[in-house]
Amino acid sequence: MSLINKMLQDLDARGTPDGRGDAAGIRSVPERERGVSRALVFGGAAGLTAAAIALGWVYLKRPPVPPVLVSVATTPVPAPVSAPVAVVPAPVVAAPVAPVVAAKPEPVFQAEEAAPAPTRARSAELRRITEKPAKPAAAPVVKTTAPVTSERIIDGKQVTAQQRVENEYRRALAQLQDGRVSDAMLALQQTLQMDPRHQGARETLVRLLLEAQHPDEAARQLQLSLALDPKQPAQAMMLARLQLDKPNGGAAALDTLMRSLPHATDNGDYRAFLAGVLQREQRYREAAEHYQLALQTAPDNSVWWMGLGIALQADNHPAQARQAFERAKGLQTLSPQLQAFVERKLVQLTAATAK
Template sequence: MSLINQVLNELENRGSNAPLGEIAIRAVPPRKRSYVKLYAFLAMALVVVLAGVRWFMERPAPVPERAVIAVAPSNPVATDPNAVPASAPAPVMAGGEPSVLQSSDGLHGKPLLEVGDEEQVEPAPEVEKPKRHNRKRKAQQLAGNAGDLPTEDPEIQQLKTVSPQQRAANEFGKANLALQEGRTNDALAGYRNVLLIDASYKEARRAWVALLINLKRNDEAESVLKKGLRHDPHDALFAMQLARLQVARDDVPLALKTLQKTLPYAEGQADYQAFVAALFQRLNQHEEAVAHYRVALRLVPNGGIWWMGMGISLQALQRNDEARVAYQRALATSSLTPQLQAFVQNKLKEL
């Protein structure tokens, strides 16, 4: 103890003799607190919260309970001796799910899903279940009452029941409208669509051909006409249109061949017969030309230009008397243009 006291006294003496500025007073810094554990705890808590939120969002949606129809008859239901006992399996209804029979509160008509031991509830009345042999009868009743159901919109029914011919007619109307409005490409596409729907739609084919000819696209017009004749070889108008296009490109033999294919179906058409006669005449086959001109004139006696054509072929055959009569008949019809009248008069002078 004495040694300790001595040391303390020496230190005290030194301190008292030392100047004030030389006395070193050092403050001991406070000990730093560690937040590592706190941060770790917060991180773990955050992970747990995120995991809980994710589980809550990804859990399967709860299956809604089936709606229960409360049965609360005011009068007792008469039992049917043919009714199926309550202990029998529930019949399968629409959707493949069994029907559910629930007991009900007699006072409020509320469904009793769970009944405690202390509650006394009146037993639910037995409900007659449908018999299997009555299903067909019910189906027939439903079918018979179908007329009482509201009908669909007439426009929707029309769209459902529209035929290809009606669709083709609609497209034809749209194509004609496009042509009237100057939309030539739309009109061409419309006529093509009509024939894709109904290849026998002749009005669309004729309109398509006429438009192609006006556009100087004769090759395409010939192709359309050939397809029309393959579809209907009896159409004399298509044959005449095709023959005229072939004559326009100086293929008279092919044009005559085209007409001869359809000739059996056009024997009663005067203009068809006269066209065949004119082609024979251009090929210098005057006997055949005269024969077809006679057929045409029997059908239309006042065909002045046909009388003139027959007179030319008769004159080429050196049958001048017959030719003179034919020229005179041509002038008598008064149907020739002034130029043709002058031509016939010159022919008469030659005879």
């Protein structure tokens, strides 16, 4: 915004006359005329002096005129003046009458004498007095209370709590893409502080913690997530794997899987993993049951058939175990090591049944 300052100039550019008369027109007065004029001048001067004294006496004895008070409370205010008002100085009044002084619209002041001010100052004062005060604009409504937790104003836009969470999560992913792993982990933790149930942020943070060789912190994050929402089979399986790596961690892993089992009844991978943990804890009958339920979702999974054969053999069901091993071998999808393992198991079962 540019401000233009107007310079007011009230200088009389015109020159004043030099006051010089015509020297050529001066002539000497004869002595006779000079003598007559002197007597007349003295007589006229004396008469004028006496008349002035008499008039002054009469003037001074005249009763003074009381000062005029103006109440501007009832005086109508003129319309706003758009252009500056030129002020013409008032003529000098010989009588000692107090000048009329205008006042502000609200209070009423007594009239007082004021010394003449420069033209520019008097113009500004007259504009201030005569212009009708503009109606003040309504002040914007400002909330004094703290913003609600679900909404916030950012860059002049109203942003909900969920939008803030997603913005923070996207910022973490952008930092991760730029290779700033530490910053990304901090942003993910900030996202989880705002929304502990954000599964994308939780799983990404767990993966980064595992890559950074922090399995204990990764397990803690998974436990926090499952405590809030156990309906997360994938996280339960991940936590169970971390718990199995601990000494005597089979019981903790089994407890984790059993708590989330009601939310994974149709998940074959989940049931097969649970069956493997049960088999490790020597709970072979339960393991066989979950392997059979898992195979209902994926009948051609040779690894699960092999696991079922192990559980049945350990639970003293050799015939059923042999059938399971034969099915695993016949699918021809096992690795060479597992294929060899299944063949050895078949030899053992064949020899046992032959006796």
